Amino acid sequence: MRIIRVNLKDDAYNIYIKYNLFTDIAKYIKNLNIGNFAYILTSKKIYNLYKREIAKSFDTISHKIITVPDGEKAKSKYWLFYVIDFLSKNEELRKKIYIICLGGGSVGDLGGFIASIYKRGIPYIQVPTTLLSQIDASIGGKTAINLKYAKNILGTFYQPKAVFIDPLFLQTLSKEQLIDGISEAIKYAVIKNKKLFNFLCKNYQKILDLNPEYIVQLISECVKIKAKVVELDEKEKKGIRTILNFGHTFAHALESSFSYKKISHGKAVAIGMVFAAKLSYLLKKCTIDTLRQLLYVIKLYNLPTRIKFNFSSVYKSLVCYDKKFISGNIRMVLINKIGKVQIMESVSPSKIKQCLIDF
Ligand SMILES: NC(=O)c1ccc[n+]([C@@H]2O[C@H](COP(=O)([O-])OP(=O)(O)OC[C@H]3O[C@@H](n4cnc5c(N)ncnc54)[C@H](O)[C@@H]3O)[C@@H](O)[C@H]2O)c1
Ligand SMILES: [Zn+2]
Numbered sequence: 016m017r018i019i020r021v022n023l024k025d026d027a028y029n030i031y032i033k034y035n036l037f038t039d040i041a042k043y044i045k046n047l048n049i050g051n052f053a054y055i056l057t058s059k060k061i062y063n064l065y066k067r068e069i070a071k072s073f074d075t076i077s078h079k080i081i082t083v084p085d086g087e088k089a090k091s092k093y094w095l096f097y098v099i100d101f102l103s104k105n106e107e108l109r110k111k112i113y114i115i116c117l118g119g120g121s122v123g124d125l126g127g128f129i130a131s132i133y134k135r136g137i138p139y140i141q142v143p144t145t146l147l148s149q150i151d152a153s154i155g156g157k158t159a160i161n162l163k164y165a166k167n168i169l170g171t172f173y174q175p176k177a178v179f180i181d182p183l184f185l186q187t188l189s190k191e192q193l194i195d196g197i198s199e200a201i202k203y204a205v206i207k208n209k210k211l212f213n214f215l216c217k218n219y220q221k222i223l224d225l226n227p228e229y230i231v232q233l234i235s236e237c238v239k240i241k242a243k244v245v246e247l248d249e250k251e252k253k254g255i256r257t258i259l260n261f262g263h264t265f266a267h268a269l270e271s272s273f274s275y276k277k278i279s280h281g282k283a284v285a286i287g288m289v290f291a292a293k294l295s296y297l298l299k300k301c302t303i304d305t306l307r308q309l310l311y312v313i314k315l316y317n318l319p320t321r322i323k324f325n326f327s328s329v330y331k332s333l334v335c336y337d338k339k340f341i342s343g344n345i346r347m348v349l350i351n352k353i354g355k356v357q358i359m360e361s362v363s364p365s366k367i368k369q370c371l372i373d374f
Contacts, residue, residue: 036180051110
């Protein structure tokens with residue numbers, strides 16, 4: 016078993032990674048001593064896929080299961096209060112309760128948010144089931160739900176007591192969902208780890224085939240990077256966590272121009288990374304060779320490098336409405352070389368425009 020510690024001053028915790036870890040998860044949870052009654056929050060699809068495994072794995076833990084809709088729909092006011100009502104109407108109220116989030120990033124974000132506000136904070140555990148949530152969303156304590164006009168607008172920083180990652184869950188993901196997660200893995204490699212980048216290039220077939228040894232290695236390396244960045248800048252106050260936004264400024268503009276419907280987040284990030292690299296090249300921050308290396312790995316995993324988009328909507332979203340917009344210039348994470356990025360606080364809108372036209 017790989018154990019990666021997130022060393023935070025007040026809320027340190029472990030991330031456990033092991034193939035088939037879910038089978039004996041109860042043993043580890045009991046050792047954490049965080050309560051005596053668990054609410055397992057999961058989505059309908061996960062529950063239907065893993066009903067038997069869930070019953071078996073948690074048979075020694077007193078628990079109740081709460082199911083919410085699949086995906087983004089769960090991160091809503093309605094489901095927030097649905098779950099809170101569920102917690103408060105039950106007799107277990109007097110017991111020491113905790114939440115186990117079993118699902119993708121949507122379940123994790125909702126469950127973490129509820130844990131942070133219910134009775135001013137109860138413990139929670141992350142058991143992520145998508146590649147994206149295993150390497151990203153379950154780590155770092157960012158929780159949120161969406162409101163009508165904005166995504167992730169209502170949220171907290173609230174760390175889980177532990178994260179249990181079982182790559183076996185990935186077997187029921189579609190290929191599309193898997194490569195969406197790979198896009199974030201490429202991001203980690205590009206911002207921090209050339210060795211991971213080479214690993215992704217060299218072993219793409221084994222990774223896509225979910226070879227246990229390689230997938231555990233991939234997840235561990237990504238988790239280490241995320242954990243380190245979170246340790247250095249837990250609440251996003253020092254600008255260090257900003258490097259995790261590599262590819263995301265453009266990705267968010269793209270997703271918003273398509274009303275979060277036509278393109279998945281992972282694919283938008285892939286295109287966003289290409290945009291950031293092209294802009295870096297235009298601003299002489301990296302060589303053409305670096306840009307080519309990035310294009311190579313993105314294509315290797317069948318992720319898109321470009322898309323037809325509405326110029327004015329994306330430009331407007333990038334330049335005018337981006338939350339990083341400060342005094343006329345835009346903050347972007349640019350690439351210097353594979354494994355090294357820089358934050359540029361003041362990219363001029365005219366450079367963004369030029370890069371968009373060339374794109
Ligand atoms: N908190 C953070 O730091 C952070 C970071 C990145 C993303 N996020 C959030 O994460 C969410 C996206 O998460 P996601 O990509 O994990 O998707 P998701 O949670 O929205 O799940 C997508 C779909 O996959 C299904 N699914 C989950 N696991 C499965 C499995 N093992 N087999 C088959 N189907 C499975 C779900 O039921 C759902 O239908 C977004 O809301 C995003 O804002 C949060
Ligand atoms: Zn992302």
